[in-house]
Amino acid sequence: MSDKTMQPIKVPFLDLQAHHAPILEEVREAIDRVIQSSAFAGGPFVAAFEKDWAAFCGSRYAIGVGNGTDALWLSLLALGVGPGDEVITVPSTFMATAEAVSFCGARPVFVDIDPQTYTLDPSLLERAITPRTKAIIPVHLFGQMADMDPILEVARRHGIPVIEDACQAHGATYKGRKAGTFGIAGCFSFYPGKNLGAFGEAGAVVTDDAELAARIQSLRDHGQVRKYHHKYIGWNARMDGIQGAVLQIKLRRLAAANEARRTHARLYNELLSDLEEIVVPQEAPHRTHVYHVYAVRVPQRDRVLDALTRRGIGCGIHYPVPVHLQEAYHPLGLREGSFPVAEQCAREFLSLPMYPELRPEQIELVVRELRDCLAELKVKPHACAA
Numbered sequence: 001m002s003d004k005t006m007q008p009i010k011v012p013f014l015d016l017q018a019h020h021a022p023i024l025e026e027v028r029e030a031i032d033r034v035i036q037s038s039a040f041a042g043g044p045f046v047a048a049f050e051k052d053w054a055a056f057c058g059s060r061y062a063i064g065v066g067n068g069t070d071a072l073w074l075s076l077l078a079l080g081v082g083p084g085d086e087v088i089t090v091p092s093t094f095m096a097t098a099e100a101v102s103f104c105g106a107r108p109v110f111v112d113i114d115p116q117t118y119t120l121d122p123s124l125l126e127r128a129i130t131p132r133t134k135a136i137i138p139v140h141l142f143g144q145m146a147d148m149d150p151i152l153e154v155a156r157r158h159g160i161p162v163i164e165d166a167c168q169a170h171g172a173t174y175k176g177r178k179a180g181t182f183g184i185a186g187c188f189s190f191y192p193g194k195n196l197g198a199f200g201e202a203g204a205v206v207t208d209d210a211e212l213a214a215r216i217q218s219l220r221d222h223g224q225v226r227k228y229h230h231k232y233i234g235w236n237a238r239m240d241g242i243q244g245a246v247l248q249i250k251l252r253r254l255a256a257a258n259e260a261r262r263t264h265a266r267l268y269n270e271l272l273s274d275l276e277e278i279v280v281p282q283e284a285p286h287r288t289h290v291y292h293v294y295a296v297r298v299p300q301r302d303r304v305l306d307a308l309t310r311r312g313i314g315c316g317i318h319y320p321v322p323v324h325l326q327e328a329y330h331p332l333g334l335r336e337g338s339f340p341v342a343e344q345c346a347r348e349f350l351s352l353p354m355y356p357e358l359r360p361e362q363i364e365l366v367v368r369e370l371r372d373c374l375a376e377l378k379v380k381p382h383a384c385a386a
């Protein structure tokens with residue numbers, strides 16, 4: 001196919017309408033109850049969801065907040081991170097992880113990722129620690145948890161708290177335990193496209209630490225400890241009542257939806273296994289990947305993406321520019337070559353359609369079209385392909 005015409009969408013990248021169709025009635029009734037009670041900001045619907053979310057994760061407390069960025073930012077603030085401090089994270093993440101650090105007045109310090117799991121490489125962690133390091137934020141990228149044992153071991157030895165960025169890892173596990181429960185705090189986003197998504201913006205922090213939970217609860221509500229009594233300078237980062245009500249309903253389907261994603265990933269992996277141009281995602285031992293994103297690696301990624309898009313296959317890039325090379329972080333003075341694995345991955349990552357309602361025929365079609373694109377563009381084999 002050499003003409004550059006655009007074909008109609010054959011397989012969308014995401015299909016939230018299909019995801020919501022079976023629960024619309026239930027959700028409308030729940031929203032009605034919120035309207036009738038006028039509990040729009042925080043309140044009983046948020047409290048009920050917090051209880052369910054803590055139980056799902058296996059943590060003592062969950063604190064609903066405005067979004068995932070708030071969850072990260074308030075966790076750092078609650079730990080006392082501020083100007084002059086450093087916080088270690090990875091460059092292969094959404095901007096929000098580093099932004100939350102900067103918004104505390106602290107400085108993000110990056111550590112490269114492991115080329116198999118695309119998460120923080122524990123062997124590089126210790127050398128990034130300085131006397132100013134106040135927290136470590138591993139990111140469970142694409143739905144697979146970072147290698148928590150060695151990360152926690154280094155952190156413990158240096159007395160540094162770990163905050164998990166679990167914004168892409170709702171229900172993912174490491175040695176049987178859920179994401180968010182390993183560090184002192186686990187941060188979640190319920191942005192609509194996440195594995196558990198609200199009908200708008202929402203997020204949560206989970207923790208077993210009563211003092212930290214109380215502080216985040218207060219910080220999300222202007223530092224109040226009771227109405228109009230402000231112990232801290234906080235912010236307005238409350239969760240909406242409507243989001244609490246919707247999330248409670250959607251949470252009941254999260255485990256099955258994650259299972260469906262895992263089944264789709266297995267089919268993709270199988271159908272792509274003979275392609276020397278493609279590196280498929282690997283599930284590391286003792287981990288359950290929940291495939292928020294199904295990202296492969298491919299040479300000439302931009303051309304492949306363009307060709308696939310023209311053929312009506314929805315795809316994306318997560319993320320085209322690693323955080324240390326973003327314009328906003330030029331003042332850090334980090335150049336190309338600072339984090340070679342993250343940079344190489346950013347050039348090669350290609351995210352294929354992934355959502356629970358995807359059908360096997362659609363996956364087959366995506367792979368067929370991808371196969372044609374690779375042949376048409378004469379893409380070279382990838383050095384890391386099996």
Ligand SMILES: *Cc1c(COP(=O)(O)O)cnc(C)c1O
Pocket residue numbers: 067068069070093094096097139165167168188189190191202203
């Ligand atoms: C989505 C996301 C966030 C931010 O969450 P918001 O709810 O959009 O603020 C943070 N970190 C990662 C890794 C994310 O994917």
